[in-house]
Structures are given as C-alpha cells and as structure tokens.
Amino acid sequence: MAEINDKILKHLAELARIEIDPKNEARFLSDFKNILGHFEELANLDTSGVVPMTGGTSLKNITREDEFNEIKDQGKGVESFPESKDGYLKVPPVFE
Numbered sequence: 001m002a003e004i005n006d007k008i009l010k011h012l013a014e015l016a017r018i019e020i021d022p023k024n025e026a027r028f029l030s031d032f033k034n035i036l037g038h039f040e041e042l043a044n045l046d047t048s049g050v051v052p053m054t055g056g057t058s059l060k061n062i063t064r065e066d067e068f069n070e071i072k073d074q075g076k077g078v079e080s081f082p083e084s085k086d087g088y089l090k091v092p093p094v095f096e
Contacts (some may be wrong), residue, residue, distance in 0.1 A: 003030045 083090035
C-alpha cells in the first residue's frame, strides 16, 4: 500500500475541498496512517474459509406473481372527469 505523505494529504484535502490548517497537518497525517494501518490489518486476514455475503442476509423476498385483472367499465373514469381530450384527462397546468 502506498505510504501517505504531505503531498498526498494536500491532494486529498483539495479533492475533498477542505482546508487543513498547517499546524494540524501532522495530526491529520498521523490519523490517516493509523486508518490505513487498520486496512492493512484487514487485508492480511485469512478469509479463505468465509462464505461471501451479497447484501447482508441470506433471506429471500417472497413475492407473488403478477396477475392481470380485467377492469370493467374502463371508460367510466374518463367520462366522469370534468375535462378530457382524446382519451386523456385534462388537468390545470402545474407550472405557469
């Protein structure tokens, strides 16, 4: 893993659009090194016997198949609407 230095720290701060006070640079650099050290520890763990998870659970969603139900009196809704044109419902404009 690449060693983090002042140049990389400044680049990361620029990407994140944050200003790091020069007197705090040493502390941030130390914190980043500690964080990256934890990731190195994780990278060195033996996970060969661990079953990968996809989504955090082995439960499956139970759903029913879609069913088509014929709607009776389809034209009744359009006919009862105050205004319609070419089978579409006419509504007042939302944006003026």
